[in-house]
Amino acid sequence: MITPPLGREMDTSRQPCGYSPGDTDADTCMRPATWHIAWDVAMENGLACDEHMASAKKFAYVDRHPVGADCSMPGSAWFFEEQRCGYPDEAPVLQLAEALTVPTKEPK
Numbered sequence: 001m002i003t004p005p006l007g008r009e010m011d012t013s014r015q016p017c018g019y020s021p022g023d024t025d026a027d028t029c030m031r032p033a034t035w036h037i038a039w040d041v042a043m044e045n046g047l048a049c050d051e052h053m054a055s056a057k058k059f060a061y062v063d064r065h066p067v068g069a070d071c072s073m074p075g076s077a078w079f080f081e082e083q084r085c086g087y088p089d090e091a092p093v094l095q096l097a098e099a100l101t102v103p104t105k106e107p108k
Ligand SMILES: [Zn+2]
Pocket: 017, 018, 019, 029, 030, 031, 048, 049, 050, 051, 052
């Protein structure tokens, strides 16, 4: 199994292909990515255009799916079964809102 070179942290908000042979800004592909790749179970992930997805296939990866609007966005989660990224249920936020609006009764 070949581990991919993960390289540096990139600004992925515009979803560029992160292929970067020398791991510098100057040689990064930066074309719009078409694939979102999960490299390992710790959810290290990367973005690749069609051309570089082809070369990324020589590395071991956990999962991949076509890039969507929520890919690589802060707080988004990887949904394996749905083959996309998105935001999990916002239950913790709702619970917090309830806790703030429902007055808690002091135990007597
Ligand atoms: Zn590329």
